[in-house]
Amino acid sequence: MDDPKSVDIIYTKVDEAPELASASFLPIIRSFAGAAGLNVATRDISLAGRIIAAFSDRLTDAQKQDDDLAIMGQLVKKPDANVIKLPNISASVPQLVAAVKELQAQGYDIPDYVDNPSTDEERANRAKFDAVKGSAVNPVLREGNSDRRAAKAVKSYAQNHPHSMGTWSADSKTRVLTMGHDDFRSNEVSTIVTAEQAGPAKIELKTDSGNTITLKEGYALKEGSVVDTTFMSVRALQAFLKDAIEKTKADGTLFSLHLKATMMKVSDPILFGHAVRAYLAPVFEKHGDAMAAAGADPNLGLGTMLDRLGSDQAILDEIKAVLNERPPLYMVNSDKGITNLHVPSDVIIDASMPSIIRGGGKGWGPDGKEADTTCVIPDSSYADVYEQAIEDMKANGALNPATAGTVQNIGLMAQKAEEYGSHPTTFEIPEAGTVRLIAANGDELSSHKVEAGDIWRSASTTRAAIEDWIKLAISRQKAEGCEAIFWLNADRAHDAQLLTMVRPALEQAGAADRFQIMAPGAATTATFDTIRQGKTSIAVTGNVLRDYLTDLFPILELGTSAKMLSIVKLMDGGGLFETGAGGSAPKHVQQLVEQNHLRWDSLGEFTALSESLKFLADERNDPKILALAEGAEAATQAILEGELSPGRKVGQNDNRDSHFHFALNWAKALSEQDRSPELAEHFSQVYAALSENRETIERELKEGRGQAVDLGGYYHTDPAKTAKVMRPSATLNEIIG
Numbered sequence: 001m002d003d004p005k006s007v008d009i010i011y012t013k014v015d016e017a018p019e020l021a022s023a024s025f026l027p028i029i030r031s032f033a034g035a036a037g038l039n040v041a042t043r044d045i046s047l048a049g050r051i052i053a054a055f056s057d058r059l060t061d062a063q064k065q066d067d068d069l070a071i072m073g074q075l076v077k078k079p080d081a082n083v084i085k086l087p088n089i090s091a092s093v094p095q096l097v098a099a100v101k102e103l104q105a106q107g108y109d110i111p112d113y114v115d116n117p118s119t120d121e122e123r124a125n126r127a128k129f130d131a132v133k134g135s136a137v138n139p140v141l142r143e144g145n146s147d148r149r150a151a152k153a154v155k156s157y158a159q160n161h162p163h164s165m166g167t168w169s170a171d172s173k174t175r176v177l178t179m180g181h182d183d184f185r186s187n188e189v190s191t192i193v194t195a196e197q198a199g200p201a202k203i204e205l206k207t208d209s210g211n212t213i214t215l216k217e218g219y220a221l222k223e224g225s226v227v228d229t230t231f232m233s234v235r236a237l238q239a240f241l242k243d244a245i246e247k248t249k250a251d252g253t254l255f256s257l258h259l260k261a262t263m264m265k266v267s268d269p270i271l272f273g274h275a276v277r278a279y280l281a282p283v284f285e286k287h288g289d290a291m292a293a294a295g296a297d298p299n300l301g302l303g304t305m306l307d308r309l310g311s312d313q314a315i316l317d318e319i320k321a322v323l324n325e326r327p328p329l330y331m332v333n334s335d336k337g338i339t340n341l342h343v344p345s346d347v348i349i350d351a352s353m354p355s356i357i358r359g360g361g362k363g364w365g366p367d368g369k370e371a372d373t374t375c376v377i378p379d380s381s382y383a384d385v386y387e388q389a390i391e392d393m394k395a396n397g398a399l400n401p402a403t404a405g406t407v408q409n410i411g412l413m414a415q416k417a418e419e420y421g422s423h424p425t426t427f428e429i430p431e432a433g434t435v436r437l438i439a440a441n442g443d444e445l446s447s448h449k450v451e452a453g454d455i456w457r458s459a460s461t462t463r464a465a466i467e468d469w470i471k472l473a474i475s476r477q478k479a480e481g482c483e484a485i486f487w488l489n490a491d492r493a494h495d496a497q498l499l500t501m502v503r504p505a506l507e508q509a510g511a512a513d514r515f516q517i518m519a520p521g522a523a524t525t526a527t528f529d530t531i532r533q534g535k536t537s538i539a540v541t542g543n544v545l546r547d548y549l550t551d552l553f554p555i556l557e558l559g560t561s562a563k564m565l566s567i568v569k570l571m572d573g574g575g576l577f578e579t580g581a582g583g584s585a586p587k588h589v590q591q592l593v594e595q596n597h598l599r600w601d602s603l604g605e606f607t608a609l610s611e612s613l614k615f616l617a618d619e620r621n622d623p624k625i626l627a628l629a630e631g632a633e634a635a636t637q638a639i640l641e642g643e644l645s646p647g648r649k650v651g652q653n654d655n656r657d658s659h660f661h662f663a664l665n666w667a668k669a670l671s672e673q674d675r676s677p678e679l680a681e682h683f684s685q686v687y688a689a690l691s692e693n694r695e696t697i698e699r700e701l702k703e704g705r706g707q708a709v710d711l712g713g714y715y716h717t718d719p720a721k722t723a724k725v726m727r728p729s730a731t732l733n734e735i736i737g
């Protein structure tokens with residue numbers, strides 16, 4: 001890491017496909033920004049980097065790393081923060097275990113991840129792993145609300161080059177099943193913290209056997225925060241899952257479960273485990289003890305269970321038999337036999353449901369064929385969005401990306417808003433009793449009667465975050481002048497509290513007539529109606545729907561959420577520019593390793609880069625930086641118009657080729673602008689060198705395509721090996737260098 005005093009932009013170091021792309025693209029950015037005197041530094045928020053930082057006390061000096069995530073957590077609260085954030089792995093336990101294994105093999109003294117820690121040391125290590133697990137990065141960096149939309153050029157490109165869509169038929173058997181009672185949605189209690197109640201609250205379980213267990217002390221509640229508590233009844237969940245399996249069997253569809261085990265890292269792995277247990281119920285009934293003894297924990301997924309059962313043929317045969325008689329499972333990879341229930345983080349609802357909807361309601365079955373799918377979404381808080389989307393497809397057919405309008409999103413995300421901030425206050429209840437949330441002044445804010453195994457949680461959202469979100473919505477609606485809907489349900493406890501702030505704020509701003517307020521299901525139908533007419537709608541939503549909708553609509557409109565502009569206006573004045581709205585595409589890494597082709601599209605990085613530079617230019621009133629920003633925008637446009645984005649197959653252009661063309665067009669634009677004669681002079685030389693050597697560079701970039709490559713690791717790759725693969729053109733490197 002460079003001298004922090006001279007850092008202008010932080011570009012995050014992450015994992016998987018986006019990190020491979022950075023190996024090629026970041027040297028180009030640094031070279032171009034360097035010409036304007038800017039220093040682009042990196043901070044490591046990768047899974048491997050976070051593990052190394054957490055256990056640095058056990059490592060050699062050469063292996064140690066700073067806790068870059070903690071440093072960035074401070075940075076985003078400073079007014080001059082300017083961060084380009086790429087997607088990083090939010091690790092499930094199987095991913096975490098694999099990363100640890102890889103680091104150990106590379107000579108790092110990282111302890112094993114222990115399922116059931118029994119000594120103080122194991123418990124201390126486990127606490128460190130728990131902090132690294134799941135969506136551990138985004139909540140720390142996202143100190144602002146979210147503004148996600150497709151840039152105009154990106155949207156019109158998608159309309160002119162529509163991606164493939166599956167066909168929907170009115171008699172598709174695909175549907176959503178959700179609980180609708182005894183779940184998080186129906187048990188929710190919500191309140192706004194008063195001045196007297198503010199301060200450290202307490203969460204207590206008074207057991208039916210007469211004991212008091214303190215689940216949490218020092219739960220900091222601020223005046224004006226909306227605080228929710230709720231729980232999922234495990235008894236109702238088990239009955240629901242049993243029934244869902246039977247209904248799926250009767251329908252003759254695939255069984256698929258959709259959760260967010262990464263972002264809801266405490267609750268959703270438990271829900272996932274219940275689903276695995278329900279699906280394999282006959283095996284657990286017969287062999288429960290032997291499976292527990294082997295560590296075949298359903299929360300970790302069928303994949304880990306099968307590994308741990310090793311060669312226990314009797315149980316393995318039994319599992320096989322049950323898989324055969326149950327409804328067929330929706331497959332993550334039917335060639336490799338990886339099911340929906342194998343790894344909790346393989347089926348992430350924000351990406352998995354849109355993919356089914358884009359595909360005409362189809363999923364892949366164990367026979368490698370497409371089939372209608374029953375989509376099991378246990379909690380009913382947001383399930384009706386997907387239900388209504390499916391109904392809309394059945395009634396009106398697939399969305400046409402050539403003519404569809406667009407949905408933008410303004411999401412309430414700042415300061416660990418809503419459910420995504422609830423991990424430290426989520427508990428699997430050890431014993432039947434009553435859970436109470438008690439404010440600092442002793443007021444009881446909520447009380448829930450629970451049973452052993454129920455999942456209880458509390459989430460809070462600060463008034464400052466809510467007010468900032470409403471302001472952002474008002475200013476974006478003003479800028480677009482289009483339809484804008486607050487996706488809030490007056491009949492849901494939490495939303496009703498938000499509405500007590502939203503309605504007066506809109507009135508006060510004189511904007512009430514420019515916004516509608518609709519429950520999520522109705523808003524879904526209305527929004528599809530709007531975009532089917534080619535118009536724009538702004539969805540103003542809470543944190544979870546921010547996540548869901550910014551994959552759902554982009555995947556239908558653009559084919560992927562990787563192309564989205566994703567801006568987080570930090571509440572303390574800085575800017576966080578996320579690259580796209582999607583994930584880190586593990587399949588793309590596999591293709592690179594096997595065929596030396598990286599189909600990752602860096603359009604998200606391109607648009608984030610110009611936004612970050614624009615922000616900096618504005619802040620410093622610096623024409624040189626503005627020239628860089630506008631040049632980057634022109635280069636992005638040239639990539640789109642020239643159809644220079646990566647293709648899916650080896651032999652086509654890949655990620656590296658697109659970076660070369662980006663550099664070429666960026667240099668061209670800079671050589672032609674008149675904001676900075678100095679930059680024009682410098683980049684006319686760069687442009688001349690790149691264009692004169694174009695054929696050589698293109699040939700060098702394509703050498704070795706089709707052959708397997710070695711990156712020296714998966715989670716912790718070897719920088720020299722990666723650079724060799726991702727920067728194969730000596731000519732380009734020399735010009736850029």
Ligand SMILES: NC(=O)C1=CN([C@@H]2O[C@H](COP(=O)(O)OP(=O)(O)OC[C@H]3O[C@@H](n4cnc5c(N)ncnc54)[C@H](OP(=O)(O)O)[C@@H]3O)[C@@H](O)[C@H]2O)C=CC1
Pocket residue numbers: 086087088089090091138262345348351560561562580581582583584585586587588599600601602604
């Ligand atoms: N902001 C963040 O930090 C986020 C992180 N994640 C993490 O990412 C990992 C993978 O998540 P997953 O849900 O599979 O999502 P991904 O977005 O990685 O994958 C879904 C599919 O989207 C397509 N895709 C995504 N990005 C691109 C791109 N830049 N160019 C071209 N195609 C793209 C790919 O389709 P195809 O294979 O057809 O080419 C890919 O397989 C997980 O570890 C998850 O926790 C997930 C979401 C956001």
Ligand SMILES: O=C(O)CCC(=O)C(=O)O
Pocket residue numbers: 089090134135136138139262263350546547550581582
């Ligand atoms: O933090 C994560 O795990 C994923 C984030 C995500 O999906 C999103 O913000 O859209």
Ligand SMILES: [Mg+2]
Pocket residue numbers: 350547548550551581582
């Ligand atoms: Mg998402």
